[in-house]
Amino acid sequence: MERRDFIRLSTVGLGTTLITPTLALAKAVKQPTVSDIYYTKESPGRWKDKIAGHLPSIGIEKAGTKITIRVVTSHEMKGYEHYIVKHVLLDQNYKFIEEHLFNPDKDKAAISTFTLDNYSGALYALSMCNKHDLWLNAANV
Template identity: 70%
Template sequence: MERRNFIRLSLAGAVGAGMIAPTIALADSSKLAVGADIYYTKEAPGRWSGKVTTHSPSIEIEKAGGKVTVKIVTAHEMKGYEHYIVKHVLLDQNYKFIDERLFDPIKDQAARSIFTLHDYSGPIYALSLCNKHDLWLNGAEV
């Protein structure tokens, strides 16, 4: 094959691959099965069955008028950047993002978050992300 043809075909292949890859990367997330190996739960701890008590977030709900306070605690020690809870994420009944709290393992001695919602009712979900033992989900009813 001539050098020019080789270069031309190589560039055409690279451009074609670039046009396909973003489509794959931006696949419709609504088609993902909830819990399809994306996170772990008490009921489905997967490879981390021994980590449920220290990694699954607990949720406490307090209601006062139209105000809802959601307290999330993950009973996990903060061992500096070696092993810690990175963040808590709060999701609504459709698994849509509401809020998050990032932790600094040097300053935060425990993984505790407090979120305030207004006029919310229905299921709510908390995610707890450990830097070594992945993402954990728990839910509660408001």
């Protein structure tokens, strides 16, 4: 075998050794889907019987340039045993606007109020349950 052929074959072998496992690993790793991150009414995943108590509802009231957003999750608050941990408000690009944390010893209902100025477009509300994961709903302002 000539030296040039040896170098060429060695380079190809090394490349194959490095690339093949990476390609196999990329195919084996499951890419996350929407229901791996949060649940929705249309995609409740394993919690299809939990939609009514976990999906946040979004109420919108406008007064001039002030917009009041009311997020309600009709979930019972059973102390630290089972409760809504927080509500998170996101803008149309899924960027954080504000959140409200609940105290399961004091809060009897999962209700949050947020005030925005001059906002228009889609809004998203997340509701996080300590047992049944994260739920997302949307509304337009």
